[in-house]
Amino acid sequence: MxxxxxxxxxxxxxxxxxxxxxxxxxxxxxxxxxxxxxxxxxxxxxxxxxxxxxxxxxxxxxxxxxxxxxxxxxxxxxxxxxxxxxxxxxxxxxxxxxxxxxxxxxxxxxxxxxxxxxxxxxxxxxxxxxxxxxxxxxxxxxxxxxxxxxxxxxxxxxxxxxxxxVKTGNQNGKIQTIIEYINTHLTNDLSIPDIASLFYISPDYLMHLFKNETGYSLANYITTKRLLLARNLIQQGFPLTTVCYDSGFRNYSTFYRAWKNLFRTSPRQGTTGDIGKPKIVD
Missing domain, CATH: 2.60.120.10 (Jelly Rolls)
Structure with missing residues (x-):
């Protein structure tokens, strides 16, 4: 993550x-x-x-x-x-x-x-x-x-x-299209085989190309983006069960484990404890 x-x-x-x-x-x-x-x-x-x-x-x-x-x-x-x-x-x-x-x-x-x-x-x-x-x-x-x-x-x-x-350097147009698709379809089923099929590419080559072009894995990218969407829904006051499914997760246990892995707290506690001096300013 x-x-x-x-x-x-x-x-x-x-x-x-x-x-x-x-x-x-x-x-x-x-x-x-x-x-x-x-x-x-x-x-x-x-x-x-x-x-x-x-x-x-x-x-x-x-x-x-x-x-x-x-x-x-x-x-x-x-x-x-x-x-x-x-x-x-x-x-x-x-x-x-x-x-x-x-x-x-x-x-x-x-x-x-x-x-x-x-x-x-x-x-x-x-x-x-x-x-x-x-x-x-x-x-x-x-x-x-x-x-x-x-x-x-x-x-x-x-x-x-x-x-x-500023225009970007030589970027892979297909990967940019995939990133845009992911960010506009976070609540959909975004399995790697389904994405690969949609964009006419093999799953293994998709994962390799995505990592090579962006520097991060496709699965972690999708999970992180879904968790950021979930956090916004929690801050708006939606119930946790609703948040889980409305951010693209298929079951609560998977959502809970992913949340705790990224935010180091439970979904019920939210992320309100992260106030202090920045660790790194880039």
């Missing part, structure tokens, strides 16, 4: 990280949305089986529950600002008539590429970077204020298609 990395108790949490590391990040997911403003390094980002090569000032968008990891290719300085964003963060501004969530819902790629020229979004990116390098008493307030300005202009640029987007 894939690990949840990073916890969030507030509406917004910002990190500035500039380090030299040969750390290998595992595939993981978050309970919240994440935006990374990348400044420098030799880094690729893998998100839901798609690989993106980053350039300075690229903006990486990862929605809650999406499996992802950065791949750092050498010990060159890896500099980035990371924002953890809770659903309540977006709700606060939606009530004021400003839908910042369009950054995720309307973006044409997981990675946006801003023109490095005189523009609102680029100028704010530079100012945010400078604010994180200042060590003053009011720096945290300035950082959050600038980040909100960044989000406002980013949402505007996304809506008006004034920002570029």
């Amino acid at each position: 894939y690990q949840k990395i990073g916890y969030l108790a507030e509406q917004l949490r910002l990190f500035y990280i500039s380090d030299r590391t040969d750390q290998k990040f595992p595939y993981h997911y978050h309970d919240f949305d994440k935006i990374t403003l990348f400044f420098q390094g030799d880094v690729q980002y893998e998100i839901e089986g798609k690989t993106y090569s980053l350039q300075p000032y690229d903006i990486v968008l990862v929605q809650a529950g999406q499996l992802h990891r950065p791949i750092v290719h050498n010990t060159a300085n890896y500099e980035r600002i990371i924002a953890y964003l809770s659903p309540m963060f977006f709700e606060v501004y939606r009530k004021q008539g400003c839908d910042l969530s369009c950054i995720f819902s309307e973006a044409r790629s997981h990675v946006l590429r801003q023109p490095q020229e005189v523009s609102n979004i680029y100028g704010i990116s530079c100012r945010i970077r400078q604010a994180f390098n200042e060590k003053k008493e009011d720096s945290p307030i300035l950082q959050q204020t600038l980040f909100l300005e960044f989000m406002l202009f980013l949402a505007r640029d996304v809506r008006e298609h004034h920002i570029g987007y």
Whole structure:
């Protein structure tokens, strides 16, 4: 199973990280949305089986529950600002008539590429970077204020298609179609033989190709996505029996074992205990 990395108790949490590391990040997911403003390094980002090569000032968008990891290719300085964003963060501004969530819902790629020229979004990116390098008493307030300005202009640029987007490298189109099919049919019978038959491929070759293209096994991917759906249903107050079947599991014992294996607690206890400092910020 894939690990949840990073916890969030507030509406917004910002990190500035500039380090030299040969750390290998595992595939993981978050309970919240994440935006990374990348400044420098030799880094690729893998998100839901798609690989993106980053350039300075690229903006990486990862929605809650999406499996992802950065791949750092050498010990060159890896500099980035990371924002953890809770659903309540977006709700606060939606009530004021400003839908910042369009950054995720309307973006044409997981990675946006801003023109490095005189523009609102680029100028704010530079100012945010400078604010994180200042060590003053009011720096945290300035950082959050600038980040909100960044989000406002980013949402505007996304809506008006004034920002570029990064295409993936050479990806297997069939695997991407299979991933899309899985995520839209989680409540269906998603046995490996049935998926293989649907896409005219042998089960063994399907499992090999999926692992080779995405880095994770097909069976674990399906189970993890179903459990994330189940968690959302539990948070909405649905009974556990309903949650079990409505998230694609065929019996409660299988659902219970899978839940406990991933979340380290019982479905009845939920996942409310995972609040604290993040283990890893990627």
